[in-house]
Amino acid sequence: MSILVTGGAGFIGSNFVLDWLEQSAEPVINLDKLTYAGNLENLRSLDKDSRHIFVQGDICDCGLINQLLQEHTPRAIIHFAAESHVDRSIHGPADFMRTNIDGTFILLEAARNYWKSFDNTAKHQFRFHHVSTDEVYGSLLPDEPPFTETSLYQPNSPYSASKASSDHLVRAWHHTYGLPVTTSNCSNNYGPYQFPEKLIPLIIANALAGKPLPIYGDGRQIRDWLYVADHCTAIRRVLEAGQVGAIYNIGGWNEMTNIDIVQQVIRLLDTLRPDPAGSYSRLITYVTDRPGHDRRYAIDARKIEQQLGWRPAETFATGIEKTVHWYLNNQDWVNRITSGEYRTWIARQYGDCA
Numbered sequence: 001m002s003i004l005v006t007g008g009a010g011f012i013g014s015n016f017v018l019d020w021l022e023q024s025a026e027p028v029i030n031l032d033k034l035t036y037a038g039n040l041e042n043l044r045s046l047d048k049d050s051r052h053i054f055v056q057g058d059i060c061d062c063g064l065i066n067q068l069l070q071e072h073t074p075r076a077i078i079h080f081a082a083e084s085h086v087d088r089s090i091h092g093p094a095d096f097m098r099t100n101i102d103g104t105f106i107l108l109e110a111a112r113n114y115w116k117s118f119d120n121t122a123k124h125q126f127r128f129h130h131v132s133t134d135e136v137y138g139s140l141l142p143d144e145p146p147f148t149e150t151s152l153y154q155p156n157s158p159y160s161a162s163k164a165s166s167d168h169l170v171r172a173w174h175h176t177y178g179l180p181v182t183t184s185n186c187s188n189n190y191g192p193y194q195f196p197e198k199l200i201p202l203i204i205a206n207a208l209a210g211k212p213l214p215i216y217g218d219g220r221q222i223r224d225w226l227y228v229a230d231h232c233t234a235i236r237r238v239l240e241a242g243q244v245g246a247i248y249n250i251g252g253w254n255e256m257t258n259i260d261i262v263q264q265v266i267r268l269l270d271t272l273r274p275d276p277a278g279s280y281s282r283l284i285t286y287v288t289d290r291p292g293h294d295r296r297y298a299i300d301a302r303k304i305e306q307q308l309g310w311r312p313a314e315t316f317a318t319g320i321e322k323t324v325h326w327y328l329n330n331q332d333w334v335n336r337i338t339s340g341e342y343r344t345w346i347a348r349q350y351g352d353c354a
């Protein structure tokens with residue numbers, strides 16, 4: 001038995017692969033294109049582990065996927081691979097359409113052709129798990145209840161529109177062809193190995209470098225934060241016991257404004273790595289808002305909690321402390337990836353504030 005993971009060298013995917021192989025003997029075939037966001041260094045501890053089979057390749061390459069499925073006969077596919085950064089989708093949406101929509105379509109077709117040759121028992125046991133986002137539901141007003149699995153799809157950015165499209169494809173492949181799929185829509189993750197283009201690692205990296213901490217607009221936008229290891233346990237639980245065809249919203253019941261997040265990170269840094277020049281809060285800089293910026297996301301996680309008994313292990317206080325420690329202890333990791341392409345991106349996105 002084995003599982004095929006796509007995007008397993010990215011932030012959540014690499015946490016998932018590391019976690020999986022810590023908990024289970026079952027091999028992982030890890031298909032990742034190694035875009036700017038993919039980093040094999042995350043998986044270095046598995047270098048001599050024969051249970052981790054890494055394949056550099058594109059989910060849009062149907063020949064390669066067919067070959068991997070025939071060769072390794074996985075019992076499940078867990079689909080993380082995506083272009084994932086909203087700001088990049090605003091500057092250049094094409095890669096998002098290609099990977100997130102075409103790539104999911106190609107993967108679904110390969111999975112369907114593979115799965116349809118199984119006998120009935122194997123057909124029943126196979127799973128295609130699609131990893132998606134709360135952003136497909138759009139933006140909430142301050143007094144609206146959190147997103148449930150039946151909330152309307154109202155994606156607002158090229159990224160969320162591409163993820164919404166992929167969710168619809170997954171749903172259709174189940175409804176029309178009977179492919180045994182599950183989908184999870186998760187809130188904002190944070191934790192080790194997150195690429196420092198995203199808010200929390202960007203704030204840590206910039207603070208340590210004495211650079212401005214860019215806050216979009218008024219900084220009062222709300223996200224619902226979940227420690228990445230909790231997302232991984234939720235996906236494992238859905239794989240184990242999730243109902244075929246079902247959607248599960250995953251979140252930490254942890255709504256916070258961006259400015260509160262930044263201030264909490266600053267408090268930790270001020271304690272753990274005080275700067276002789278004074279509190280890192282002096283670096284907070286309000287910058288032009290993200291176009292079409294969603295104001296609030298919040299997840300109602302009662303379905304996965306009640307039906308599958310999943311609960312996050314970390315509170316925001318414990319998770320963010322682990323995260324800040326990890327970045328402080330792994331500054332070489334940050335330094336190695338914040339060269340080249342990253343610098344070009346930061347200059348383009350933040351201009352003088354970079």
Ligand code: NAD
Pocket residue numbers: 006007008009010011012013031032033034035036037038039057058059060079080081082083084085099103131132133134163185186187188189190195
């Ligand atoms: P990431 O950008 O850190 O990693 C994406 C990975 O996919 C990278 O390793 C990259 O090399 C790989 N990849 C990209 N295009 C590919 C292609 N065409 N073929 C093969 N591999 C390709 O992303 P992440 O934050 O780890 O997100 C993983 C998944 O979880 C995504 O589907 C994302 O939409 C979803 N998600 C993310 C969050 C979050 O807060 N980060 C929250 C909810 C859902």
Ligand code: DAU
Pocket residue numbers: 084085086087132133134135186187188189197198199200202214215216217219221222223258290297
């Ligand atoms: O909600 C789940 C989504 O969370 C995932 O699907 C996406 O893949 C993931 O990137 C994340 O999207 P966000 O846009 O919410 O994450 P990001 O870290 O880019 O931004 C978090 C918030 O912080 C958002 O309101 C924008 C704001 N922000 C971000 C950056 C990078 C700033 O104020 N300044 C910044 O420099």
